[in-house]
Amino acid sequence: MSTSEAAVEHRYGPYGGQYVPETLMPALGELETAWVAARTDPGYREELTVLLRDYVGRPSPLYLAERLSEVAGREVWLKREDLNHTGSHKINNALGQALLAKRMGKQRIIAETGAGQHGVASATACALLDLECIVYMGAEDIRRQKPNVQRMELLGATVVSVEAGAKTLAEAVSAAIRDWVTNVATTHYIIGSAVGPAPYPAIVREMQRVIGDEARAQILERRGRLPDRVLACVGGGSNAIGTFAGFYGDPSVKLVGIEAAGDGIDTERHGAPLTVGGKPGVLHGALSAIMQSPDGQILEAHSVSAGLDYPGSGPEHAWLRDEGRATYIAVGDTDALAAFREVSRLEGIIPALETAHAFHHILHGDGGGSELDLLCLSGRGDKDLAEVLARG
Amino acid sequence: MASTDATTTNTGAERIAAAFANKAGRAALMPYLMGGFPDLETSRAIGLAYADGGADLVELGVPYSDPLADGPVVHDAGTKALAAGTTTEDVLDVCRTLSERLPVVIMLYSNLVLARGVEAFVAAAAQAGASGLIVPDLPLEEADEILAACDAAGLALVPLAAPTTPDERLRAIGSRARGFLYTVSVAGTTGERTGTKESFAPILDRARAATHVPVALGFGIATPEAAAAAADAGADGVIVGSRLVREAAEADDPATAVRAVVADLAAALRT
Numbered sequence: 001m002s003t004s005e006a007a008v009e010h011r012y013g014p015y016g017g018q019y020v021p022e023t024l025m026p027a028l029g030e031l032e033t034a035w036v037a038a039r040t041d042p043g044y045r046e047e048l049t050v051l052l053r054d055y056v057g058r059p060s061p062l063y064l065a066e067r068l069s070e071v072a073g074r075e076v077w078l079k080r081e082d083l084n085h086t087g088s089h090k091i092n093n094a095l096g097q098a099l100l101a102k103r104m105g106k107q108r109i110i111a112e113t114g115a116g117q118h119g120v121a122s123a124t125a126c127a128l129l130d131l132e133c134i135v136y137m138g139a140e141d142i143r144r145q146k147p148n149v150q151r152m153e154l155l156g157a158t159v160v161s162v163e164a165g166a167k168t169l170a171e172a173v174s175a176a177i178r179d180w181v182t183n184v185a186t187t188h189y190i191i192g193s194a195v196g197p198a199p200y201p202a203i204v205r206e207m208q209r210v211i212g213d214e215a216r217a218q219i220l221e222r223r224g225r226l227p228d229r230v231l232a233c234v235g236g237g238s239n240a241i242g243t244f245a246g247f248y249g250d251p252s253v254k255l256v257g258i259e260a261a262g263d264g265i266d267t268e269r270h271g272a273p274l275t276v277g278g279k280p281g282v283l284h285g286a287l288s289a290i291m292q293s294p295d296g297q298i299l300e301a302h303s304v305s306a307g308l309d310y311p312g313s314g315p316e317h318a319w320l321r322d323e324g325r326a327t328y329i330a331v332g333d334t335d336a337l338a339a340f341r342e343v344s345r346l347e348g349i350i351p352a353l354e355t356a357h358a359f360h361h362i363l364h365g366d367g368g369g370s371e372l373d374l375l376c377l378s379g380r381g382d383k384d385l386a387e388v389l390a391r392g
Numbered sequence: 393m394a395s396t397d398a399t400t401t402n403t404g405a406e407r408i409a410a411a412f413a414n415k416a417g418r419a420a421l422m423p424y425l426m427g428g429f430p431d432l433e434t435s436r437a438i439g440l441a442y443a444d445g446g447a448d449l450v451e452l453g454v455p456y457s458d459p460l461a462d463g464p465v466v467h468d469a470g471t472k473a474l475a476a477g478t479t480t481e482d483v484l485d486v487c488r489t490l491s492e493r494l495p496v497v498i499m500l501y502s503n504l505v506l507a508r509g510v511e512a513f514v515a516a517a518a519q520a521g522a523s524g525l526i527v528p529d530l531p532l533e534e535a536d537e538i539l540a541a542c543d544a545a546g547l548a549l550v551p552l553a554a555p556t557t558p559d560e561r562l563r564a565i566g567s568r569a570r571g572f573l574y575t576v577s578v579a580g581t582t583g584e585r586t587g588t589k590e591s592f593a594p595i596l597d598r599a600r601a602a603t604h605v606p607v608a609l610g611f612g613i614a615t616p617e618a619a620a621a622a623a624d625a626g627a628d629g630v631i632v633g634s635r636l637v638r639e640a641a642e643a644d645d646p647a648t649a650v651r652a653v654v655a656d657l658a659a660a661l662r663t
């Protein structure tokens with residue numbers, strides 16, 4: 001292979017790797033080579049930086065949520081990824097990868113989506129760069145995230161309904177991988193989270209670390225100190241890994257990931273493989289913390305939020321957990337729904353249901369002695385209105 | 393008949409080699425079945441019908457929740473087998489039965505091996521009479537541990553080569569191949585397609601130049617004509633999957649129906 005092993009990490013401790021059909025291996029090598037060249041190419045960096053500034057609206061603000069801080073009993077700063085164009089952090093990665101695809105000469109883009117945010121971000125990037133876009137989405141998610149389906153179609157993307165299994169994010173990723181196996185010569189797969197075979201987890205982290213890098217500089221400028229805790233919700237783990245990465249060099253900063261407990265982590269209906277632990281396994285090309293039966297069958301996840309409804313996790317998170325660098329806890333459906341309403345009234349910010357899980361932990365969880373929390377507000381909650389209101 | 397007596401050989405790789413050497417037709421006929429589909433006992437009967445119909449070797453699939461290399465027919469069959477309660481252990485039991493008639497290569501995804509533990513799984517497969525393993529999501533880079541365990545237990549770890557695999561990489565795969573090299577005829581998942589001698593030949597020539605073991609062609613071969621074309625193009629073995637799984641799904645009497653399909657395929661390889 002022509003790729004340099006040292007250039008992009010394939011493993012995080014024992015986790016990660018490339019458990020994919022042979023057909024895809026050359027494409028992963030090609031992607032790695034293209035990424036290694038692009039990330040240091042001033043032309044690529046400049047193009048991405050300008051788009052992130054003028055098109056996405058970066059840097060996103062860091063906002064001191066005063067009323068929320070009062071309830072929490074500590075300062076709570078929000079990194080406002082909800083204010084990005086398309087309404088979440090997903091655009092950082094989608095735009096960077098779409099530019100990369102263009103450099104590789106690939107005109108056809110496929111993506112998976114759960115909450116629809118990554119699908120919308122990919123459809124947006126493809127409209128901007130004049131690329132064909134096909135988005136795989138579970139039938140259940142199409143139902144519960146309808147506005148995002150309509151946005152994707154308006155943006156010119158084709159949304160393919162995935163009927164397998166639980167009809168949610170995990171099945172959508174599998175369908176996208178099968179498409180890629182078939183159309184690999186013409187197609188780039190923009191994976192939407194820090195999951196998948198190497199080099200994807202590393203690429204997605206680097207695309208999202210703009211969140212953590214900006215947030216670190218902003219809090220130092222505003223408060224002259226680092227946060228005690230940095231928090232983010234974890235589906236596959238892209239907003240969390242991007243936020244955490246900015247603080248890797250700051251051992252005093254605790255990193256906290258919040259997963260979905262669904263009906264409860266003592267039931268089988270959750271999306272919290274990092275919190276629950278257990279034997280690691282392979283899902284979507286990487287070894288990581290996953291939800292599986294004793295035989296090794298992948299279990300269906302459950303969460304009220306489509307973006308956290310995933311039985312796997314990014315391999316780097318599993319390693320951060322094992323190393324003790326980050327801790328992971330889980331918040332259930334009921335608490336997340338309550339926090340969704342609470343934050344809306346406290347701050348005039350309707351958060352994504354995904355982020356609402358993290359808000360619950362900040363407002364009502366164990367503060368761990370923190371005096372200053374920094375939370376990645378990964379997205380806005382407009383997409384979730386119908387689902388939340390239907391639950392009364 | 394091309395079935396090989398296990399007592400004359402001592403390892404899975406040798407038993408597979410003997411099956412290729414003694415094949416009845418121009419290429420070994422290697423049908424695939426999904427263990428536990430449509431139910432466990434019928435899948436056992438289907439495997440035996442393959443042997444009766446003239447198969448030289450059988451590929452026994454273990455149903456998996458997330459089969460990334462499979463198209464809709466095999467995926468569906470796996471989903472139904474799991475819904476019916478099929479376990480890995482159940483499929484190993486089918487393996488035990490079939491291995492009395494012909495060499496069995498178990499096809500399963502890497503997580504099923506890892507969940508049990510590599511050594512424990514390989515030992516169980518060997519105990520069940522398997523001759524080899526095919527793990528479609530285990531490329532060269534991830535294969536060391538499973539290859540070592542298979543070698544130690546006398547099981548052949550059969551690798552896959554794809555049309556997208558560059559020559560240098562193909563040689564690396566070919567040099568570590570045990571039993572045979574599973575050459576994928578098209579970029580894509582399993583499913584029924586068409587193919588001709590002309591379309592298969594370059595793929596097979598490239599594979600043959602990269603390995604010392606027999607070269608089998610699979611993914612998409614569905615008709616006696618395509619099987620014959622693969623043999624004409626120089627395949628040592630022909631793998632037929634989705635066509636037979638579809639027959640098992642649609643027929644009222646799956647064992648009888650697949651036996652007829654296998655017999656037609658076998659006949660095409662003999663003429």
Ligand SMILES: Cc1ncc(COP(=O)(O)O)c(C=O)c1O
Nearest residue numbers: 117235236237238239307378379
């Ligand atoms: C707003 C928002 N936050 C978080 C997530 C979870 O993804 P990740 O863990 O990759 O950040 C999603 C996924 O759809 C999302 O839309």
